[in-house]
Amino acid sequence: xxxxxxxxxxxxxxxxxxxxxxxxxxxxxxxxxxxxxxxxxxxxxxxxxxxxxxxxxxxxxxxxxxxxxxxxxxxxxxxxxxxxxxxxxxxxxxxxxxxxxxxxxxxxxxxxxxxxxxxxxxxxxxxxxxxxxxxxxxxxxxxxxxxxxxxxxxxxxxxxxxxxxxxxxxxxxxxxxxxxxxxxxxxxxxxxxxxxxxxxxxxx
Numbered sequence: 001x002x003x004x005x006x007x008x009x010x011x012x013x014x015x016x017x018x019x020x021x022x023x024x025x026x027x028x029x030x031x032x033x034x035x036x037x038x039x040x041x042x043x044x045x046x047x048x049x050x051x052x053x054x055x056x057x058x059x060x061x062x063x064x065x066x067x068x069x070x071x072x073x074x075x076x077x078x079x080x081x082x083x084x085x086x087x088x089x090x091x092x093x094x095x096x097x098x099x100x101x102x103x104x105x106x107x108x109x110x111x112x113x114x115x116x117x118x119x120x121x122x123x124x125x126x127x128x129x130x131x132x133x134x135x136x137x138x139x140x141x142x143x144x145x146x147x148x149x150x151x152x153x154x155x156x157x158x159x160x161x162x163x164x165x166x167x168x169x170x171x172x173x174x175x176x177x178x179x180x181x182x183x184x185x186x187x188x189x190x191x192x193x194x195x196x197x198x199x200x201x202x203x204x
Contacts, residue, residue: 043203044069044077048165048180049196052187055152061185067197068105073177076169090169092177094121095145095195101163101181110176112166119157121171122147124197138202143167144194151189160186165195 046067052060079089100113122145130139150156163184167177178197187193 043201045200045202046178046180047198047200048182049194049198050165050182050185051194051196052185053192053194054188055190060191063182063185065180065182067178067180068107069178070105070109070176071107072110072175076175076177090174092143092167092169093124094168094171094174095124095143095197096121096166096168097147097157097162097193097195098164098166099159099161099184101184103164103181105179105181109179112176112179113164116157116159116162118150118155119147119159120155121168122155122195123171124167138200141199141201143197143199147187147193147195149187149189149191152192157187157193158189160184162187162193165197167197 046069048063048065048067050061050063052062054060076089076092080091096112096115097119098112098114098116103113124143124145126141126143128139128141130137147157148155149158161184164179164181166179168174169177180197185193
């Protein structure tokens with residue numbers, strides 16, 4: 001009985017404090033801040049196009065598919081975004097093609113599966129476009145590189161079954177950012193292979 005009476009008195013006292021001293025109530029509450037939930041998150045999508053052309057510029061083969069950004073690639077993003085995370089890590093700069101496409105892309109991969117020994121990595125050229133998509137901000141980064149047959153240039157990339165590509169942060173070694181596989185294409189001594197990698201950063 002005494003407990004019930006005590007609770008009633010406490011309730012009346014609290015009501016009295018709120019009614020008489022609204023300034024004090026505000027002082028108590030103003031230290032508490034609840035922010036509304038923001039539905040925001042960055043999504044990174046990668047898409048690859050492969051075009052093989054002959055000496056006259058005629059398209060002999062065309063492929064396109066999505067890529068996988070591997071674990072090292074995710075770490076590379078963090079390293080280049082934040083100055084205190086391994087700031088010495090180089091930026092993405094080179095592409096490579098290979099013949100190990102029978103092995104599907106996987107997060108733990110760190111290199112092309114089967115290299116073409118006479119075909120070195122090529123320096124990539126980059127361009128970017130910023131804008132909006134469906135009302136949300138987005139940015140597209142496009143990387144391109146060209147691989148040549150032995151009669152076209154010094155980088156002899158001739159092969160009858162090219163079916164994988166990857167993008168790196170160094171001319172040799174380094175870290176692989178992403179890997180892609182596709183239905184095999186043939187690159188003869190007089191052909192060129194144009195590799196276009198498009199990355200889209202979008203607000204989910």
